[in-house]
Amino acid sequence: MTDDLRARAREDVARALREALRDRDLPPDVWRRLDSEWAEGPPDDVLAAGLRALADLVGERDRDLSWHQSELEQTNAGLLALHAEIDRQRRRTSFLDEVSRASARSLDSSHLLDAVAELVRSHGFADTLDVWTLTEFGLSCPDDPDRQPDKTTRSAARTREAVRDGGSRVSVPLTAGPHVLGVFDLHRSVGEFTDDDLSLAMGIANRAAVGLRNANEYEREHELAQRLQRAMLPTLAPLRDLGLVARYRSATSGVHVGGDWYDAVTRRDGTVVLTVGDVTGHGVDAAVVMGKLQNALRAYALEGHGPAASLRLVHDLLRGLDTPLYATAVVAEVEPESGLLRWASAGHPPPLLHEHGGEVRYLEAVHAPMLGIHLPAGLQFPQHERKLRPGSSVALFTDGLIERRTSDLDAGMARLLDAFRTCEADALDARAEHVLTTMLGASDHDDDVCLLLCHWEG
């Protein structure tokens, strides 16, 4: 056969094969490869060449397919892993944000530490969390003051770094700026803390520490204000010859800084001078004027001035102060030898006398006007006296005890008499508590309250 004849025969066979595959929806590159196979070699091999070409294609496609299947499967698995990993990170970040928020929710350090501990447990980060706070006496456990920190806890505070103790215990320092404020001890009953957990624990501790620092700073200022205010009222030393009890209750609603005061002082001659007073209004200004009046009254009383003269002198002093506030006060002095009671009042509720037999009455008498208002020059303040019967008590108090927004003054004064009458206690302390409980109950009171009880046994 000539080359020409061979070629023609080859083309015939190829055409026939093309015809046979015509209804197969084959991709273009299949035809390209078949045509190139068919364009070469002897016509007898055309069929086999076509077959081989197709078989090659099947093999290639099969390999490609298995690569793609494998890639798809691995990508799928990778997608799940990526999603799980990022989900873990997201939960971690949102956990830290929750810790930040819990640490800011309260300025009460024990509240916020409880809230953080609760979060740590509910997120399953640790099974127990022990809190240690650094005090002037070292690391202390607020939940159990007798407990001593162990080596790991102390080491975390000293090194300012997370310290492991085995796999299931970690101690992390609570550091805010340059200061170590405490330590968290974290325990797991199942599973170990990974390096990642350690850095998460530090993240938790850092956020809690900032909240703790804020709470501490708030508490410091709050305590300072409270102490300044409380320190304005004297701590009464027990008297030699008389029973004495004093109570102060700040208003439970509104401003908690008040202008009521009580005082008791013993002159060199043994006379005891009792004072209860009430500056109008509340707040810092009232408290400061209260301090001035209380101390001036004590100064005059100590010097030897009687109740009326002391009040008159304090009135002058208040007039000289640059303040729009007024005050009421009652001063009573008792001679322990004789049981003589002298008293004077400037616009104040009268003293109450509780006698041995149980009789209770108010010592109603003429009194001077309020301290600080304009008075005619030379006006004398009235003063009164009476002999106490042995076993009597005198009660001085401010209007906060008897005045309620819901009832009038007379009703309140009658209720107070009843409170003393119904009191079965004998001890002065218990009587004061009974009266306060009966008069104020558990309800809010918007005025502050003073009560001073003095007992003369005779």
Next chain:
Amino acid sequence: MTDDLRARAREDVARALREALRDRDLPPDVWRRLDSEWAEGPPDDVLAAGLRALADLVGERDRDLSWHQSELEQTNAGLLALHAEIDRQRRRTSFLDEVSRASARSLDSSHLLDAVAELVRSHGFADTLDVWTLTEFGLSCPDDPDRQPDKTTRSAARTREAVRDGGSRVSVPLTAGPHVLGVFDLHRSVGEFTDDDLSLAMGIANRAAVGLRNANEYEREHELAQRLQRAMLPTLAPLRDLGLVARYRSATSGVHVGGDWYDAVTRRDGTVVLTVGDVTGHGVDAAVVMGKLQNALRAYALEGHGPAASLRLVHDLLRGLDTPLYATAVVAEVEPESGLLRWASAGHPPPLLHEHGGEVRYLEAVHAPMLGIHLPAGLQFPQHERKLRPGSSVALFTDGLIERRTSDLDAGMARLLDAFRTCEADALDARAEHVLTTMLGASDHDDDVCLLLCHWEG
């Protein structure tokens, strides 16, 4: 041809074809399908059947491959989108955590609002952030007190919800518990706020609001403590006949509550009584004793007692107080008519006299012991007097002005003389400032300081 012959011929051809494809690494199902094609039909068609079967397989594999390619491509795109989406969420959560932390970093409300605003800008969440805080006078802009809130801002505060104004402005309320504390106005110069951005803005505002509430509570307590402390020192009213200036500087290191005091009071006869004193120690206890001594001294002075008698009475009063603290004090009285100066000191640095010509000296003289220590009964306190020359000033001060840890008392007293001598100012105010600046400078002082200047023109 019999069926038998045909089958034999078919098998021969099939075997020959199998042989031809032997070196093709075809998957098992290809052989299965080829064998089943070759087992049927006339032998002439065996070749064509094999060809068709392979072609079918190529087509199928090609379709499967394109499905897998498409799935792989889409999964890849989906993975990118998921990653981008979760990355966005992660950044969002970590942004919120940063906001929480910034809101807790300081108890100074303007600091923390600045920090939050800075975060909001640096994260590109908004281009400008205006802060409004709710005061007793309504919404106020701390950066520009004259600015009035617009309708959108007011609406956010009223409804406690995020309010849009167009696409690029959002106002969100700062709410902590039941209280609205302020509003953030967020502006974008490019792009609009989506619904998602609105909820993120609320998340930012909620976190900032908790920090703001804490800062407000801290500031309230801090201010209360400061006011209580400051209110213990009088606001001196100008005198008719004398120039008067007083300065108090609390210690800049350690406890900021001190026991120094100054006072000035005019008796009804026109005599002016000046006092400066210093209770030992610092802190609340010293401050409270200071308040008592200051007020008692004022009471005695007002009553008419002279400097030595007043100090002696205050000594008795301090002895009667239940406190381990002592005090030093100096009392000076000036008669404006005559320029007569009387003074007495109890363990206190001497007064300084600055005369018209510029001469400066200390009024060194015998003084009584410290107040509060045990004294022999009936001991009189020494009192001194001298006539002032017209244009003279008297300076009373506490040891905090002259005593430094790094130098001794004598050197300090000499420095104080120099400070007065080198003063070129004439006004009393300016002289007080010059002396304080010269003596204390900008360095820390660990004791509190009082300075009282009184000028008699004559």
Next chain:
Amino acid sequence: MTSVSTVHEVPIREEVDIVHVRQAARDVAVSVGFSLVEQTKLVTAASELARNTLKHGGGGVAEVELERGSGHTALRLVFRDEGPGIDDVDLALTDGYSSAGGLGLGLSGARRLADEFELWTEPGQGTTVTAVFRTRTASG
């Protein structure tokens, strides 16, 4: 009112059927306006659950159901097999575990991706897994 309709039922007998399940799930998701991220979560879970049906259950069937209510559209995938069942469901849902080998995030990963997930199984009776995916965007 909520209506539920079965849109596709795909037999799972060989490897290539996994791609059929993916395609069926993707088609429906696209038709009701799932975002690319939502589609990806759905298709990935469908793929893993189909593989689980094939490998662990010895083949079965996947149903793609569409639940339309006022204001929400949910796509529900149900995979049923009559294989050996799962002995310890909690263990099978633990990250990293797979009794049929592999990477072990299949079931737990699908559960994490889905909005709702339910697994019923009985030793010797086979396993049915239902996974629901919701879209936040309005349905198309």
Next chain:
Amino acid sequence: MTSVSTVHEVPIREEVDIVHVRQAARDVAVSVGFSLVEQTKLVTAASELARNTLKHGGGGVAEVELERGSGHTALRLVFRDEGPGIDDVDLALTDGYSSAGGLGLGLSGARRLADEFELWTEPGQGTTVTAVFRTRTASG
């Protein structure tokens, strides 16, 4: 000391080459101890960058390089083409943009997945993209 070696060079001429690039990248990643998540980020980025080279650059070549130092192993992918280049690089790196159509997270998504990313392009001169992936785990 840090040593860099080219481990694979894969021509990118047709669709199926994308799978070749994926496989080459995955093989090397597995051999140096990349975790499944790290592998997935790497392979996904490789796939997108290969597709970019094919579609935008009209084909080119991918190189997989390994950088080993004391205590770290990094895998560097380099994609080179001699296509038309990119006119506006910032725009091309914006989420959602793709001048060759498609979903538009290819370049920006790859950049987000990589630890380091560099793009060099010159109109008419072609484009070279380098993406580096580090592993935190010790190298195998």
